[in-house]
Amino acid sequence: MNPLERAYRDHWARLLAILTAELRDLDAAEESLQDAFASAVSAWPPLPDNPPAWLLTAARNRAADRRRRNAVAARKLPLLIVDESEQPSDDRLSLIFTCCHPALSMEVRVALTLRCVGGLGTRQIARLFMVSETTMQARITRAKKKISQAGIPYRVPAGPELAARRDGVLAVLYLIFTEGYAAAEGERLIRDEPAAEAIALARMLAGLMPDDDEVAALLALMLLHHARRDARVDAEGRLVTLAEQDRSRWHRDEIREALAIMRPGPPGAYLLQAAIAAEHATAARAEDTDWPAIAQLYALLEALTGSAVVRLNRAVAVAEARGPERGLQLLEGLEERLPRHHLLPAARAELLRRLGRLEEAAAEYTRALALVGTVPEREFLQARRAEL
Amino acid sequence: MKYALLLYSATGAWAEASEQEQAAIMAEHEKFTALLVERGALVGGEALHGPEQGVTLRRSGGDALRTDGPFAETVEHLGGFYIVEAADLDAAIELARACPEEIVEVRPVVESSG
Numbered sequence: 001m002n003p004l005e006r007a008y009r010d011h012w013a014r015l016l017a018i019l020t021a022e023l024r025d026l027d028a029a030e031e032s033l034q035d036a037f038a039s040a041v042s043a044w045p046p047l048p049d050n051p052p053a054w055l056l057t058a059a060r061n062r063a064a065d066r067r068r069r070n071a072v073a074a075r076k077l078p079l080l081i082v083d084e085s086e087q088p089s090d091d092r093l094s095l096i097f098t099c100c101h102p103a104l105s106m107e108v109r110v111a112l113t114l115r116c117v118g119g120l121g122t123r124q125i126a127r128l129f130m131v132s133e134t135t136m137q138a139r140i141t142r143a144k145k146k147i148s149q150a151g152i153p154y155r156v157p158a159g160p161e162l163a164a165r166r167d168g169v170l171a172v173l174y175l176i177f178t179e180g181y182a183a184a185e186g187e188r189l190i191r192d193e194p195a196a197e198a199i200a201l202a203r204m205l206a207g208l209m210p211d212d213d214e215v216a217a218l219l220a221l222m223l224l225h226h227a228r229r230d231a232r233v234d235a236e237g238r239l240v241t242l243a244e245q246d247r248s249r250w251h252r253d254e255i256r257e258a259l260a261i262m263r264p265g266p267p268g269a270y271l272l273q274a275a276i277a278a279e280h281a282t283a284a285r286a287e288d289t290d291w292p293a294i295a296q297l298y299a300l301l302e303a304l305t306g307s308a309v310v311r312l313n314r315a316v317a318v319a320e321a322r323g324p325e326r327g328l329q330l331l332e333g334l335e336e337r338l339p340r341h342h343l344l345p346a347a348r349a350e351l352l353r354r355l356g357r358l359e360e361a362a363a364e365y366t367r368a369l370a371l372v373g374t375v376p377e378r379e380f381l382q383a384r385r386a387e388l
Numbered sequence: 389m390k391y392a393l394l395l396y397s398a399t400g401a402w403a404e405a406s407e408q409e410q411a412a413i414m415a416e417h418e419k420f421t422a423l424l425v426e427r428g429a430l431v432g433g434e435a436l437h438g439p440e441q442g443v444t445l446r447r448s449g450g451d452a453l454r455t456d457g458p459f460a461e462t463v464e465h466l467g468g469f470y471i472v473e474a475a476d477l478d479a480a481i482e483l484a485r486a487c488p489e490e491i492v493e494v495r496p497v498v499e500s501s502g
Contacts, residue, residue: 149496151389151474151476152476157478
């Protein structure tokens with residue numbers, strides 16, 4: 001990585017956050033900063049003593065030029081509302097909370113966060129989400145316009161609002177993370193890039209909110225999942241289940257880092273998920289997995305979230321810990337809440353198979369095959385049904 | 389900034405409410421109005437008669453105007469609005485939360501640059 005790339009990676013978000021507060025215009029801040037990096041391409045080397053200070057000065061000069069040139073033309077958009085009463089310790093937090101404001105749609109929050117906080121180019125973001133660059137550019141432009149026109153403030157929420165808004169930010173980061181795994185189509189089953197970007201963002205947020213246990217827990221959760229990336233797909237590009245993964249290919253250093261970050265506290269949704277992932281990550285072999293502990297964690301998570309998907313996972317864990325019969329009991333009545341979810345009949349089929357109730361199992365595999373979306377999963381289910 | 393709080397209610401809900409219920413709703417709105425006044429946030433606002441009392445003009449090509457009656461299939465209709473002054477969207481949302489209606493849409497008012 002050359003000094004310019006390093007400066008971009010290390011300082012983009014911080015510089016953009018400062019400029020946005022000063023100029024009260026996200027768009028102008030972004031353009032000026034981009035110009036500053038562009039001028040660094042020809043001006044460096046020699047490398048200035050303080051690259052971020054050099055870039056900030058260059059961007060401020062660009063912004064002043066731009067303002068002079070446009071002074072006659074009336075401003076099209078109102079200025080950003082910057083809360084000057086309480087200065088956050090770091091403007092990047094204001095930037096993050098503004099990009100993840102609940103008045104913006106989820107897809108817009110994701111795009112804006114990657115652009116402004118992650119410093120990704122529009123083309124890169126478009127590629128991550130498999131939409132055209134034009135579409136993504138339009139999405140980001142619309143978002144900036146809305147922030148300005150709707151009066152979305154540039155500030156870190158305070159008081160009781162903070163926890164809810166923080167959860168909104170975490171949801172954005174987690175959505176970016178899962179994008180790489182959610183691939184329902186495309187050449188590759190799993191793409192690592194969105195996860196890596198999400199981890200970088202979570203790392204930044206954890207640094208900015210060091211006392212927040214859920215932020216730390218989300219970072220740990222991402223690290224634990226991501227540490228398994230090389231073992232998830234086999235040489236032919238097929239999915240490998242957790243139980244069958246070659247655990248020597250897991251990134252142990254990342255697992256260790258995640259375990260060190262997790263702090264016991266009042267269990268939040270991300271801490272519980274991270275604890276479950278940690279149980280898997282620390283089992284030397286699949287058969288060493290502490291299923292009773294995992295089942296217990298899923299029970300807590302279900303109580304907290306009321307999610308039907310969590311119930312499904314809990315049933316699988318209970319089946320491992322206490323036998324397939326107990327698992328099946330927990331699956332009862334879930335159809336109404338998960339009518340189109342192929343994993344429900346698939347899980348039921350698996351448990352019925354273990355109980356030797358083969359005809360019922362075959363019927364459930366057929367039901368799952370009618371709902372399944374991706375080719376690898378379809379092949380997996382067909383093979384299972386054929387084995388009966 | 390000025391924001392419009394647009395209040396939506398189920399069509400017929402007001403007409404079907406008993407006198408006591410209507411009085412209770414009115415009292416809630418008086419309380420809300422008092423809160424806006426206390427915060428110096430009240431710019432204006434009106435309650436609207438139901439869509440069955442109104443008429444809709446629709447320009448369909450050329451200059452011909454078509455008038456439409458009430459839409460029976462409409463589930464929710466605009467029942468009234470407040471115009472409030474708020475520092476930013478978060479402050480407007482906070483006011484909207486205090487508003488005694490099921491559905492409140494918060495829309496920034498276009499500021500005339502003149």
